[in-house]
Amino acid sequence: xxxxxxxxxxxxxxxxxxLGWILFLLAxxxxxxxxxxxxxxxxxxxxxxxxxxxxxxxxxLDLSVIALGGGAFFTAxxxxxxGIDKLKNIISLATIVGWICYASALLVLGxxxxxxxxxxxxxWYANVHSMLTEVAFCITTYFIVLCIExxxxxxxxxxxxxxxxxxxxxxxxxxxxxxFAAVGVFLSFFHQGSLGGMYGVxxxxxxxxxxxxxxxxxxxxxxxxxxxxxxxxxxxLVTWILQKVTGRRLVTKDVILLLAKITGSILCFYLxxxxxxxxxxxTHILPExxxxxxxCYQGWFGPYGLWLLFAELGVFGIIxxxxxxxxxxxxxxxxxxxxxxxxxxxxxxxRFVFTVQTLAIPTYPFDKWVxxxxxxxxxxxxxxxxxxxxxxxxxxxxxxxxxxxxxxxNP
Amino acid sequence: xxxxxxxxxxxxxxVMVIDIDKCTGCGACVIACAxxxxxxxxxxxxxxxxxxxxxxxxxITNGKPFPKTRIAYIPRGCMHCDNPMCVxxxxxxxxxxxxxxxxxxIYPRCFGCRxxxxxxxxxxxxxxxxxxxxxxxxxxxxxxDVSTRxxxxxxxxxxxxxxxxxxxxxxxxxxxxxxxxxxxxxACAEACPTGAITFGNVKDPNSKVSKLVKSPYAFRLLEKxxxxxxxxxxxxxxxxxxxxxxxxxxxxxxxSKE
Numbered sequence: 001x002x003x004x005x006x007x008x009x010x011x012x013x014x015x016x017x018x019l020g021w022i023l024f025l026l027a028x029x030x031x032x033x034x035x036x037x038x039x040x041x042x043x044x045x046x047x048x049x050x051x052x053x054x055x056x057x058x059x060x061l062d063l064s065v066i067a068l069g070g071g072a073f074f075t076a077x078x079x080x081x082x083g084i085d086k087l088k089n090i091i092s093l094a095t096i097v098g099w100i101c102y103a104s105a106l107l108v109l110g111x112x113x114x115x116x117x118x119x120x121x122x123x124w125y126a127n128v129h130s131m132l133t134e135v136a137f138c139i140t141t142y143f144i145v146l147c148i149e150x151x152x153x154x155x156x157x158x159x160x161x162x163x164x165x166x167x168x169x170x171x172x173x174x175x176x177x178x179x180f181a182a183v184g185v186f187l188s189f190f191h192q193g194s195l196g197g198m199y200g201v202x203x204x205x206x207x208x209x210x211x212x213x214x215x216x217x218x219x220x221x222x223x224x225x226x227x228x229x230x231x232x233x234x235x236x237l238v239t240w241i242l243q244k245v246t247g248r249r250l251v252t253k254d255v256i257l258l259l260a261k262i263t264g265s266i267l268c269f270y271l272x273x274x275x276x277x278x279x280x281x282x283t284h285i286l287p288e289x290x291x292x293x294x295x296c297y298q299g300w301f302g303p304y305g306l307w308l309l310f311a312e313l314g315v316f317g318i319i320x321x322x323x324x325x326x327x328x329x330x331x332x333x334x335x336x337x338x339x340x341x342x343x344x345x346x347x348x349x350x351r352f353v354f355t356v357q358t359l360a361i362p363t364y365p366f367d368k369w370v371x372x373x374x375x376x377x378x379x380x381x382x383x384x385x386x387x388x389x390x391x392x393x394x395x396x397x398x399x400x401x402x403x404x405x406x407x408x409x410n411p
Numbered sequence: 412x413x414x415x416x417x418x419x420x421x422x423x424x425x426v427m428v429i430d431i432d433k434c435t436g437c438g439a440c441v442i443a444c445a446x447x448x449x450x451x452x453x454x455x456x457x458x459x460x461x462x463x464x465x466x467x468x469x470x471i472t473n474g475k476p477f478p479k480t481r482i483a484y485i486p487r488g489c490m491h492c493d494n495p496m497c498v499x500x501x502x503x504x505x506x507x508x509x510x511x512x513x514x515x516x517i518y519p520r521c522f523g524c525r526x527x528x529x530x531x532x533x534x535x536x537x538x539x540x541x542x543x544x545x546x547x548x549x550x551x552x553x554x555x556d557v558s559t560r561x562x563x564x565x566x567x568x569x570x571x572x573x574x575x576x577x578x579x580x581x582x583x584x585x586x587x588x589x590x591x592x593x594x595x596x597x598a599c600a601e602a603c604p605t606g607a608i609t610f611g612n613v614k615d616p617n618s619k620v621s622k623l624v625k626s627p628y629a630f631r632l633l634e635k636x637x638x639x640x641x642x643x644x645x646x647x648x649x650x651x652x653x654x655x656x657x658x659x660x661x662x663x664x665x666x667s668k669e
Contacts, residue, residue, distance in 0.1 A: 043562045044523075045540040050460035052534060054525030114523020114538065114563025121503040121522045132502040132526050204496045204532040204636045290635040363532040363633060366471045366485070366654055370460070 032384020070231030072098020196223025264324025
């Protein structure tokens, strides 16, 4: 039924099966859309946030997708700036995944702020001292850059490309893509860093506070590192899922292994920096603020217990680093998938503790721990965002030539 | 690396001094604050972390069994810090510190990102999770000097800034440029039946607060965070200072040296 839209030289599943999958996703999106309607209509009382927890699951999601969307700018950096030509075979997917992540982040912000219609105030009344201002400017401009990067991929659709103007326009955009890649890298470095800076500057929240260099706390640099250590992992994970679901080979193994090796190396470097940072924070910054490591965690196994630190840096830090850095392990496709998944989970935990645990820790000596768990509306809208991501990837995979190697790998 | 927003005060610098030993926890200050500043009231206010309260009272105990049990109450509003993290982080410049020491909030400019709430370690900032509602009939008693706030914005104690404007206008009509001690005080200070809350210009050497802040028993909450609060607490009871101030040991040494 939709054969005319499918890229030449590749096979796609029956339209009815595809339609069933799309309807399933739309059902989830509908459920989430109802939650979004409730939030916008009835206000943020539909969430389980409160005056102690001004940030909740949405900001965790926001920070996580922005970090995981880092695959787009970093792969573009490797491909267009460093000239690693092999990565042209996976760059389209990385760009689409990045675009989804950033679009999700902007959508979540529209949900999370109390007065979404005043979103423009952040630009009009910008406070140059605030890291959040920098984040807002960089994310918005980078999203525009991502849209420009995604455009030629969309215009490659077989029907659109028949139009001579569109074809030439798309071709010329490809030619100058290194310019957009460079702009994207610059903007991404700043907003990934500023997101870390947002927390690192909080000298009133010792759990998040870090010293630093000039105006940037160390979290500024650590967040950049963690984004480039996890973003490509999500790209690899999505590739692996697509290959398993479709039963087709989409990218040659050498491309996957190269990206896995780069990711693993950066993850190792990130972990070394993160361990030093954690040690310095626990032994110098906390005592300076009159607190101890014990006061920052709810025992070993409490909701905000020390298990989170071990999960973040150990299970979901060291293990994926070992898998991705060891050739023997990363050559096993299942282990590689586990490594990428664990890498992503580790970064999500990192963003969770910075967002939520920071606020849970009692600041007054006489105050108590407060625990936050999201409402169904928060979960539904979060799951909706993931479903929208799956929908966009499904449509992109079916109708766009995302993987240049696919025809030759599946004769 | 410094992330400071230290401000330069003008000829006036208003501070609050709360004598914990005089506070009975009666809550008159909280009610006075709510009435004065048009704080909304919902039918169900049981979930206190969702309430719009500019002033709350913490209860602390010495942890000892009866009959040695001791209780104290710590009223807490906005600290109007001299190094206010909320001002530093607000992306839309919706909060500022003026030259008399008040940290203000511009409600129509705030878009509800709540970064200021995350930055404030005192939990002084509250969010409007609902559209504001007032019990039937009480709308007629709203204070015309204070705007009501809309849902989705952050609000906080203003040190009853409208009272300052009123006192200043009165002084100008009387041909004065400065205010007398006690001419501008907050609603909570006015309502406190035991006189536990004192408010005034600390730069006026004859004001009550300028003497009270010099007490060896005076302290501020979370001083090590470097926020330089404008609200001081006084207690002659060692256990209260120990419970209220995480850094009591250092402070005790300092007092003994003096």
